[in-house]
Amino acid sequence: MTRFIKLFTNIINMSSRDKFETFKNVFDNKTLLTLFKLSSDGYFEELKSPISIGKESNVFNAVKKDGSLVCVKIYRVNACDFRKMYQYIAHDPRFSGLQKKRRQIIKAWAQREYRNLLVAREAGADVPTPYAVRDNVLVLEFIGDKEAAPKLKDKEPEDYKKFSNQIIKNIKILYKKGFVHGDLSEYNILNYKDKAILIDLSHGVKLESPNSQELLERDIKNVERYFLKRKIKMDVQKILKEMKK
Ligand SMILES: Nc1ncnc2c1ncn2[C@@H]1O[C@H](COP(=O)(O)OP(=O)(O)OP(=O)(O)O)[C@@H](O)[C@H]1O
Ligand SMILES: [Mg+2]
Incomplete structure (x- = not known):
């Protein structure tokens, strides 16, 4: 009790x-x-x-x-x-x-x-x-110190290019392990001291799932859209090609 x-x-x-x-x-x-x-x-x-x-x-x-x-x-x-x-x-x-x-x-x-x-x-x-x-x-x-780390949507990274590369690196790691996040956006990425931490992996699907490629493209496009607004261009097709090599 x-x-x-x-x-x-x-x-x-x-x-x-x-x-x-x-x-x-x-x-x-x-x-x-x-x-x-x-x-x-x-x-x-x-x-x-x-x-x-x-x-x-x-x-x-x-x-x-x-x-x-x-x-x-x-x-x-x-x-x-x-x-x-x-x-x-x-x-x-x-x-x-x-x-x-x-x-x-x-x-x-x-x-x-x-x-x-x-x-x-x-x-x-x-x-x-x-x-x-x-x-x-x-x-x-728990990601944070005393306070929880902010979401990317609430805290701009210092170095956009570096931060976007970190996200892509993580998407590639997941893909190599056979799954995609499936709900990736600035809402499900924490900016912890300028490091990208991916959260909310409950939507993550295996590559065998029929919708995995569609979700992968959506994830990358969401990230592309966020960074494009900040004048950082990403080549989605190139990233996809690299991943599937
Ligand atoms: N490990 C963590 N450390 C610190 N804060 C976290 C952590 N996990 C989640 N949070 C905070 O809680 C919020 C909600 O978490 P999460 O995105 O996992 O759930 P959700 O959006 O409610 O899930 P769903 O999309 O399934 O409804 C996050 O946006 C983040 O602010
Ligand atoms: Mg969430």
């Missing part, structure tokens, strides 16, 4: 409006139990503050026993557009046989992000290290 109270002390102390926003659709009983189990396994002691209240997930930072921070991403079981999620994940050979049940789909979605992060990290890509996944909750490396 004490552990349970400690886990949520910060949340309990939040203002009621913030609390409403945070609790809304995210802390159902099963999710509370999952958080409790992860905490018992030592992944974190206390949920601190929300970093992002999104459509599909809520992201918090949490403190470990040694005082270091981790990131906890909780997929919303109730608010998620699970029908759309099912369509996205149904083609993924890793999740064949998945039934169209809300909780199962959301669990698969969290699993997919965990696995994609693991493969990407092991291949040397600049993504947060995943630590654990359980049901709809993912624990991963």
